[in-house]
Amino acid sequence: MNCTNCGTRMSYNDQTTKLTEFVCPSCHETVIDWKAEARNARVH
Ligand SMILES: [Zn+2]
Numbered sequence: 524m525n526c527t528n529c530g531t532r533m534s535y536n537d538q539t540t541k542l543t544e545f546v547c548p549s550c551h552e553t554v555i556d557w558k559a560e561a562r563n564a565r566v567h
Contacts, residue, residue, distance in 0.1 A: 528552040 524533050526547035533545040533554070545554040 524554065524556075526550065526552050527554070 524535075524545050525531065526533050526549065529547065529550050529552070531547050531549040533547050533552075535543050535545045538544050541558055541560065543556045543558065545556060546552070
């Protein structure tokens with residue numbers, strides 16, 4: 524994933540079983556990517 528703000532390739536932290544957090548090393552933009560299991564849980 525590239526930063527939506529500056530286009531730099533983002534690093535990620537696999538924080539929990541429910542989400543992955545991407546962080547831009549240049550501007551510190553943060554993007555939370557919810558995993559499928561978490562999405563399904565939220566739908567119900
Ligand atoms: Zn950035």
